[in-house]
Amino acid sequence: xxxxxxxxxxxxxxxxxxxxxxxxxxxxxxxxxxxxxxxxxxxxxxxxxxxxxxxxxxxxxxxxxxxxxxxxxxxxxxxxxxxxxxxxxxxxxxxxxxxxxxxxxxxxxxxxxxxxxxxxxxxxxxxxxxxxxxxxxxxxxxxxxxxxxxxxxxxxxxxxxxxxxxxxxxxxxxxxxxxxxxxxxxxxxxxxxxxxxxxxxxxxxxxxxxx
Numbered sequence: 001x002x003x004x005x006x007x008x009x010x011x012x013x014x015x016x017x018x019x020x021x022x023x024x025x026x027x028x029x030x031x032x033x034x035x036x037x038x039x040x041x042x043x044x045x046x047x048x049x050x051x052x053x054x055x056x057x058x059x060x061x062x063x064x065x066x067x068x069x070x071x072x073x074x075x076x077x078x079x080x081x082x083x084x085x086x087x088x089x090x091x092x093x094x095x096x097x098x099x100x101x102x103x104x105x106x107x108x109x110x111x112x113x114x115x116x117x118x119x120x121x122x123x124x125x126x127x128x129x130x131x132x133x134x135x136x137x138x139x140x141x142x143x144x145x146x147x148x149x150x151x152x153x154x155x156x157x158x159x160x161x162x163x164x165x166x167x168x169x170x171x172x173x174x175x176x177x178x179x180x181x182x183x184x185x186x187x188x189x190x191x192x193x194x195x196x197x198x199x200x201x202x203x204x205x206x207x208x209x210x211x
Contacts, residue, residue, distance in 0.1 A: 012050045012060075015040050019057035024112045028058065028120040055126035058116075062127065065093055066134030069167075074141045082142060083206065086163045087199045090170075091192070107178065114175045127171075135164040159206055166198045 018040040022031045033054055037044040051057045069089050076085035117123045135157075142156035173194060177187055 011042070011046070015042060015047055015050055016057050016060040019054070020060075020113075023058055024116055028054070028116055028123055053126075055122055058123060059126055059130050062130045063133075066130060066137070068093060070134060070137045070141060073138060074145070082159060083163065083199060083202050086138075087195065090167060091195060110174070111178045114178050118175060118179060128168075131164050131168050134167075135161045138163070162202060162205075166195075166202065169198060170195060 015036065019031070019036045022036060022039060031054070033047055034044050036054075036057065037047045040047070047057075051060070056063075069086065072089035072092075073082055073085045076082070080088075117127060139153070139157040139160035142160060143153040145156075170191065174187070174191060177190075
């Protein structure tokens with residue numbers, strides 16, 4: 001990556017981080033793009049050069065995660081199944097959940113982001129769009145690996161959407177836990193067990209796919 005590209009990437013991340021902090025503090029509906037631009041010390045047009053919508057700003061990290069998951073699966077070692085690769089990549093990207101136990105600040109951050117999403121139908125819709133895009137990118141990649149016939153593309157799409165459905169279910173489980181009144185003791189360990197159980201269901205169905 002050249003210096004110009006690095007500068008653009010730093011600006012992109014700075015704008016996204018600024019937006020996330022403002023939205024987490026004030027709520028999604030109350031924060032305007034103009035306020036984000038002013039706080040980030042960039043022109044409003046600059047914000048739109050990097051992000052088409054305010055929802056895109058908030059889900060910048062989720063979109064990036066999807067790209068890493070897809071690329072990680074497509075670059076999996078020979079002999080590793082698609083299901084095993086997706087599980088490995090998802091656990092490697094565990095983020096704040098892995099840091100929760102004994103870290104009140106990590107819990108506060110995770111609770112804040114999930115509260116903001118839970119209170120905003122617009123953000124909930126954009127979240128689903130991000131997950132669906134991940135599934136479709138993965139399906140396209142897997143379909144190309146297998147040859148690209150109509151049946152192979154259908155199989156790839158079924159597998160990809162099933163894998164992302166597991167991710168979606170785990171996101172909802174985390175959200176319900178951190179928004180509950182009680183502090184979710186042992187949440188990281190519980191989510192690791194839930195991940196194992198969810199992927200075990202898929203392994204019984206198409207665990208050897210792509211190996």
